């Protein structure tokens with residue numbers, strides 16, 4: 001059984017008189033340990049797909065099953081609990097809490113789990129170490145560079161040991177050098193920590209770090225390139 | 231999570247400080263108004279107000295105009311239900327409403343000691359009894375005027391030597407100055423030998439105050455001056471009737487203060503949530519429950535109200551206890567005292583207002599459309 005399963009998922013939005021359907025009867029399986037990249041022209045529904053998998057948005061029809069749980073059937077509170085335990089979300093713009101330090105930002109998801117203070121500290125330290133920012137733990141977001149902020153965002157997404165991490169254009173607002181660092185980091189997390197990833201990007205080079213590349217266009221997957229050269 | 235709330239408030243400290251100090255000022259006024267209301271309430275209720283009568287000249291209001299024979303006391307004592315009578319000469323510097331009213335009550339020192347619930351905090355009863363121009367002063371007026379034992383205190387034609395400072399279980403009494411009856415009667419300008427302003431009547435346990443009052447007036451009808459006898463509470467309320475209306479109106483001011491705190495804190499919290507609506511979407515994406523989100527916002531508004539409200543209440547309590555404030559007219563005074571009751575209601579109002587002010591923004595934060603908020607730049 002796949003870790004993430006989408007069965008005939010559709011989602012449309014109403015914009016004034018017209019209805020746009022970014023996802024039209026889409027199905028997809030992601031196996032545990034896979035690193036899937038999702039490309040496509042902007043406005044085709046890539047983010048929408050991530051949001052549905054994360055349970056912060058709901059499909060009009062279809063099933064989304066993550067590790068045996070149908071997330072479309074959960075209440076808003078149940079979804080919050082489910083995300084706290086199972087999902088990491090990496091935003092395009094890191095979305096760190098500005099009043100909290102790097103350490104506190106990373107600590108936030110662990111506060112939602114039943115952990116002892118020492119387990120919590122250990123997890124946060126490990127996550128910061130994984131993204132190479134142990135020495136910046138006490139810094140506030142505004143004291144960090146764009147690349148560092150994004151790495152704190154990544155640490156926050158993995159600190160609770162989620163089953164799936166979704167990333168919405170994680171390098172989209174970084175220059176090419178820091179983008180490179182983040183790519184290497186994401187690849188390492190997938191390979192070394194075996195984290196299952198679903199990443200949206202519109203950069204072919206970035207998509208190249210994935211183990212499987214998908215392209216979404218006009219509500220459907222096109223040109224499905226399972227298992228690329230990597 | 232409380233650290234997050236505190237840091238958020240600290241981040242916008244200008245806004246926080248303005249809101250907190252605004253709430254503090256409003257709650258300060260709220261407590262002051264409450265204290266006046268309490269003072270008035272105390273004056274017209276309680277055993278002193280209900281179980282003593284004041285015999286006054288009919289159709290007279292200012293103490294300078296009521297002149298009853300001193301020996302009415304003997305006749306009043308004969309009425310059944312009367313336990314004791316104390317003839318009192320009253321002198322005041324101001325018959326109109328005033329914030330710095332000075333009221334002298336002249337009566338027999340031994341009787342004062344026996345029948346009034348007074349305790350000397352300094353000085354001695356012996357000295358009060360033995361010197362003709364000796365006076366004991368209430369704690370409030372002593373602190374307001376900076377009076378100490380041994381000092382001479384003069385006002386108008388009166389000049390007394392302070393023999394003691396007293397506290398009383400009846401706060402308004404702490405605004406009085408007691409002298410001997412003879413001293414006040416023979417004061418130049420008063421010319422009241424054999425006359426007193428009023429008689430204070432103590433009732434026996436089972437006496438019906440209104441019936442005794444009527445009996446006294448009936449008995450004295452044949453005397454040289456007609457009288458009007460009322461319960462002390464009713465007497466003071468009617469003496470202060472202009473003020474009573476004003477004070478009754480002032481409770482609206484109290485409500486206005488609560489409304490002010492409410493709108494101030496609500497505005498700040500709404501602004502704070504709207505500024506950071508995306509942050510709440512991020513928190514919920516991470517896995518913070520909607521209800522927890524709501525609690526975070528409520529904590530914020532309650533903290534604002536509580537810090538502001540408690541400091542305003544505390545300041546009011548300090549001001550009230552140090553200031554010895556009183557408002558009075560025609561020889562009766564209303565004391566503003568800090569009471570535990572007032573402190574508790576100030577705190578409860580603060581928490582309550584904090585919750586009310588936070589509800590709308592809390593719901594807004596909890597039900598934020600996550601995707602839409604995240605799509606904002």
Ligand SMILES: Nc1ncnc2c1ncn2[C@@H]1O[C@H](COP(=O)(O)OP(=O)(O)O)[C@@H](O)[C@H]1O
Pocket residue numbers: 013014015020022040041042043044045046047048049601602
């Ligand atoms: N909450 C929404 N309300 C209305 N339209 C939306 C909403 N979210 C997305 N859309 C529309 O759906 C389409 C797909 O959006 P999105 O998934 O963000 O695209 P992508 O991430 O591929 O650029 C776009 O046309 C967008 O305008």
Ligand SMILES: [Mg+2]
Pocket residue numbers: 046047048168
């Ligand atoms: Mg997008």
